[in-house]
Amino acid sequence: MPLNSSISEAVPPTSVASPKATAVLQKQLFRASIAHYPNNAPDMSSAMGSAYEQSIEIFTDGALVIEDNVICDIGDYATVAQKYPEAVVSDYSGKWIFPGLIDSHLHYPQTQSIANYGDQLLSWLENYTFPAEMAFADEEHAKNIAKVFINQLLKNGTTTGFVFTTVHASSCQALFSAASDINMAIVAGKVCMDRNCPSKLKDTPELAQRESADLIDQWHNNGRNKYALTPRFAPTSSDAQLAALGELATQYKDVFIQTHLSENRDEIAWVNSLFPNANGYLDVYDKHHLVRERSVFGHGIHLNQQEWERLGEANATLAFCPTSNLFLGSGLFNMEQARTNNVHVALATDVGAGTTFNMFKTYGDAYKVSQLRNAPISPFEGFYLMTQGAAAAHQLDDEIGNLNPNTTADFIIVEPRFDELTSLRIGENASFEDVFFALSILGDDRMIEQTWISGQCCYNKKENQHALA
Incomplete structure (x- = not known):
């Protein structure tokens, strides 16, 4: 028999609707x-x-x-x-x-974009992502979607997310504010883009640096919030903008860095044409001090051996996004190469190209991807990659995971x-x-x-x- 007469399977004794209203002091x-x-x-x-x-x-x-x-x-x-x-x-x-559970790469402005039909990466951005993100110039819209987004995380058991917002600093404010209302650990950053995107979503190198620095000062390590410098991906940032963000990375050594890497072959060809002096996609970021511990690169499907070795050497992390990779037809992530090169890997949904907020389902698709590569990821490893493994990769395992x-x-x-x-x-x-x-x-x-x-x-x-x- 249990030792305490107050056994129940009831709702906890505090208000669910406003969890910060009363502190639970009893064990x-x-x-x-x-x-x-x-x-x-x-x-x-x-x-x-x-x-x-x-x-x-x-x-x-x-x-x-x-x-x-x-x-x-x-x-x-x-x-x-x-x-x-x-x-x-x-x-x-x-x-x-x-x-x-820890989701290491997703986009809260794309909550409304999930489950749109068709397209691969670059056309997906043009047809769905950019139009959705323009709406976040409206601060009330950002606040409303931030609440829906966080509630979807909670409903699916995710308690920490690494989140892209939009170019609007207010969209980042809205997410951090909503997370703070429930003392939730969120890593997020204002997306930075100064080219190859709609004019309504462009900033400049100077604006990206200034607004990112202001957000760092306001939110990084404020409660459980942490900031991530967030160039969307190399094609939408000039060398000048990447350099400006690299200066911040050098100044603020404990902030995170999150972006995209080698998701799609057409994307890689585009990067090579835009940065002819770089030695591949990863080197574009590396030249600007953006490859290091607490760097989280979404996807990393089509990497060469030098890039695998550099990621392992830098103690950086790849966010494996299987539902998105399958949905956009991007390719099959190579978990064996990650293991061989001692590269940290964390699972991620990549909503909204990702098709679910559910990390269990995300592992289910990771298993299918690894089956196609004849190297299935075990349930134990899958569980690790969304809990302790992700927390350790992000240097947060003293708090979560x-x-x-x-x-x-x-x-x-x-x-x-x-x-x-x-x-x-x-x-x-x-x-x-x-x-x-x-x-x-x-x-x-x-x-x-x-x-x-x-x-x-x-x-x-x-x-x-x-x-x-």
């Missing part, structure tokens, strides 16, 4: 099956994910204890419950607790048997890897029971409530 204990990576998986060059299977920590009947916004303890329920007789206990037996004591209480409660089919497919005592893989193929947002941010329940399926109502 809370959550009983469920639990899985996380407490440390970085060793030997990243190993094939077929054996290192990931050996490094995961699983508690079949587990307990997670939080107080205020911090994780206090984790372990087997029988042991942990005895240590905290005063804790309010919520019993989620039969469900799973995972760390909050795991369920270690003293980290921030970002976690999700997952119902593996949420409908008739999953109840038939997933046994009551199914192993972690079977549950995770089956949900990556069969799951959707219905499997997310609750999403907790900084120790507050910000999404509850049963109440159908979001933090930003």
Whole structure:
């Protein structure tokens, strides 16, 4: 029998609609099956994910204890419950607790662009992306979409996103402000473009530098917000603009850098014509001090060996966006090359060319891509790439990506048997890897029971409530 009479599977005792309104000071204990990576998986060059299977920590009947916004303890329920007789206990037996998921590359202005038909990268930008982003000159529109966007993340179990905004500084303000309302960890930046885009979306090297610097001063490390210098991609930034952003990267050494790299062969040919003095696509960024730790490059599908080696040497990260790569017909990411060259990889949705906000489904497509390359990504590795692996790549694993004591209480409660089919497919005592893989193929947002941010329940399926109502 449980040790505390206040066991429930009820809504948490705080308001879901305004999670910052009241602080939860009493210890809370959550009983469920639990899985996380407490440390970085060793030997990243190993094939077929054996290192990931050996490094995961699983508690079949587990307990997670939080107080205020911090994780206090984790372990087997029988042991942990005895240590905290005063804790309010919520019993989620039969469900799973995972760390909050990390989406390492997506575009909140493209929330309305998802699921438009056809086109490859360059025509997609012209026909869908740029028209959608022009609307963000309206600050109220940006605020409204920021709320919808964050609620979609929460509904799908994502608690941290690396987000492109638009060229409008106010669009970045809107996103940071909405995230701050629920104390959510967001890495974002104003998109910088001074050529090869509509005139309404152009800035200048000077404006890009000044507005980016102002946003850094206002938002970087303000609460859980972090800033990312964000040139959209090489074709839309001149050498002068990349140099101006490189100056900021040199000045602010702990900010992130996010952009796109080698997604599409026509794009690469265009880059080569625009930058004839560069030794390939990556070198365009490298010449301007934009290849380093905390640099996150979306896609990286068509890289040469020199570029793979340079990414590994720089400790930079590739965001693997399988649903987008398949949808736009861009190509198949080479996970084996990433392992061989010790390049950090993190999974990402790339909404809106990406077709889902759901990171489980994103791994499902990553598995299919890797199957086509005859090197399938195991469920253990897939889970790692959206939790601890991503956090470690971004140098944030002291705060997010795991369920270690003293980290921030970002976690999700997952119902593996949420409908008739999953109840038939997933046994009551199914192993972690079977549950995770089956949900990556069969799951959707219905499997997310609750999403907790900084120790507050910000999404509850049963109440159908979001933090930003």
